[in-house]
Amino acid sequence: MCTSLLYRDLSGSVYAGRTMELPVELPYLATFLPKGTPFCSGVGAHAQVAFETRYAILGFSVPNGSVKDLKIVEAMNEAGLDFSLLAFADTHGPEDTLPAETAVLSAIDLGAWILGQFATVAEVKAALETQPVLIEPMAALGGTIPPFHYTVHDRSGASIVIEFFDGERHVFDNPVGVMTNSPRFDWHLTNLNNYTFLSNIDQTSATILGRQLVQPDSGIATTGLPASDTAVGRFIRAVYYANFTEKADGPDAAILELSHLMNKFDRPRGASRYASAKASALTSSAAQIMGKADEQKPETITEYTSWTSLTDLERRKIFVKPYSSLGYVSLDLDQLAEAGAARIVPLEHFSQAEGNATAMMLAH
Numbered sequence: 001m002c003t004s005l006l007y008r009d010l011s012g013s014v015y016a017g018r019t020m021e022l023p024v025e026l027p028y029l030a031t032f033l034p035k036g037t038p039f040c041s042g043v044g045a046h047a048q049v050a051f052e053t054r055y056a057i058l059g060f061s062v063p064n065g066s067v068k069d070l071k072i073v074e075a076m077n078e079a080g081l082d083f084s085l086l087a088f089a090d091t092h093g094p095e096d097t098l099p100a101e102t103a104v105l106s107a108i109d110l111g112a113w114i115l116g117q118f119a120t121v122a123e124v125k126a127a128l129e130t131q132p133v134l135i136e137p138m139a140a141l142g143g144t145i146p147p148f149h150y151t152v153h154d155r156s157g158a159s160i161v162i163e164f165f166d167g168e169r170h171v172f173d174n175p176v177g178v179m180t181n182s183p184r185f186d187w188h189l190t191n192l193n194n195y196t197f198l199s200n201i202d203q204t205s206a207t208i209l210g211r212q213l214v215q216p217d218s219g220i221a222t223t224g225l226p227a228s229d230t231a232v233g234r235f236i237r238a239v240y241y242a243n244f245t246e247k248a249d250g251p252d253a254a255i256l257e258l259s260h261l262m263n264k265f266d267r268p269r270g271a272s273r274y275a276s277a278k279a280s281a282l283t284s285s286a287a288q289i290m291g292k293a294d295e296q297k298p299e300t301i302t303e304y305t306s307w308t309s310l311t312d313l314e315r316r317k318i319f320v321k322p323y324s325s326l327g328y329v330s331l332d333l334d335q336l337a338e339a340g341a342a343r344i345v346p347l348e349h350f351s352q353a354e355g356n357a358t359a360m361m362l363a364h
Contacts (some may be wrong), residue, residue: 001086002018003179005017005239006157006178007245008157012157013313014155015258015310015311017309020073021304022304023303025348026306027346029070030346030347030349030350030361031070032057032058033057033342034053034337034340035056036053037116038050038051039109041105041109041112042104042106043136045100046098046101047102049113055078056336057072057115058075059072059111059115059309060072060073061075067344070112071112073085074309080155080314081121082153083115084152085110085111086179087148090182090184091149091163093145098132104133104134105132106136107136108136110150111150114152121153121158125160150163155314170185170186172186180234183231192236198240201221202218202220225237229267237264237265269302272302308328316332318331320350325351332356
C-alpha cells in the first residue's frame with residue numbers, strides 16, 4: 001500500500017506525488033495548522049517533547065482518538081518541506097533504555113515535529129542526530145505498534161527515508177525520491193541494480209536466427225517492468241516513470257503531467273484480493289476505528305487507492321483526488337495562512353468536488 005515519488009519539471013522545480021491504499025477508509029482530515037500551533041509528543045514516562053510550529057502546515061491527518069491529537073500522514077509546510085507516512089510491516093524500533101528525564105519523541109509524531117520546525121532535509125537530518133525517537137502503541141490503531149516508515153522531501157529535491165528495523169533507527173538518503181513499502185529502503189535500492197536494462201526507447205525490430213521480427217505497436221519498452229502491485233514492483237515502476245515521464249514546462253503543466261504519472265499507481269477495488277485472515281494489524285485497527293471490528297469478515301479483502309495527492313512544493317499547493325471523485329481539487333497553503341486559524345475538514349467533503357477547494361476549508 002502507498003507509493004510516494006518526486007517529479008521535476010523543465011526548470012528543475014520539484015513536485016511530490018503519493019497514493020494512499022487500505023482495504024477500508026480511515027477518517028482522513030484535510031488539515032491546515034497555522035504557524036504557532038502547539039504540539040506535544042511523549043513516550044511512556046519520559047519527558048515530553050513540546051514545541052510551537054515555526055511554519056504553517058497543510059495536508060492530511062488522522063485523529064488519534066479525537067481531533068485534539070492529529071497524526072499527519074501526508075503534508076507540506078510553508079517552507080516547501082514535504083512529509084509522507086507509508087506502511088512498513090518490518091517496523092521494529094529501538095528498546096527503551098533511555099533515562100526517564102530524557103525528552104523522547106513518539107515516531108508517529110514525526111510529521112508534526114518535522115514540518116513544524118524545519119525547512120530543509122539537511123535540517124531534519126541534523127535534528128534527528130540529537131532527538132531520541134521511539135515507537136509506542138497508538139490508540140487510533142487499537143493499541144498496536146504503528147507499522148510505518150517516513151519519507152521527507154524539500155524543494156531542492158533532497159530526500160530521506162526514516163525507518164525503524166532490527167531494533168534500530170535508520171535514516172537513509174534517498175537519491176531516487178521514491179518510496180513504497182517493505183522490504184527496507186536500502187534493499188529496494190540494491191534491487192534497482194537488476195534493472196539496468198530499462199529504457200523508454202522501444203526496440204521495435206530485431207533479427208533472430210535469420211528471421212526479421214517487427215513489433216507493430218508502441219510501448220514495448222515497458223515490457224521489462226514488474227507487472228504486480230507489490231511494493232517491490234511499484235518501487236521499480238515509480239523509479240521508471242519518475243525518470244522517463246516528459247518534463248513539463250511550468251507548474252500547471254507539471255501538475256497535469258504528475259497526475260498522469262500517478263495514474264499508474266491507482267488501484268481499483270477488486271483488482272487483487274487476499275485472505276482477510278492475513279490482514280495486517282493496520283487493517284484490523286482501521287476496522288476498529290471505523291466501528292466495523294465486530295462485523296463478520298469476508299473471506300477476502302481488497303486494497304484500493306483511497307486518495308491520491310499531488311504537491312507543488314514551490315507554490316505551496318496540494319491537489320487531492322478521493323476514490324469517489326473523477327478529478328482533483330486544489331488546496332492553497334498561502335491563502336489559508338492569510339486567514340490564520342486552523343482548519344480541519346473531513347476529506348470526504350471533497351467527494352465529487354471540482355476546482356479550488358480552499359474556500360471549502362476557509363468556511364469551516
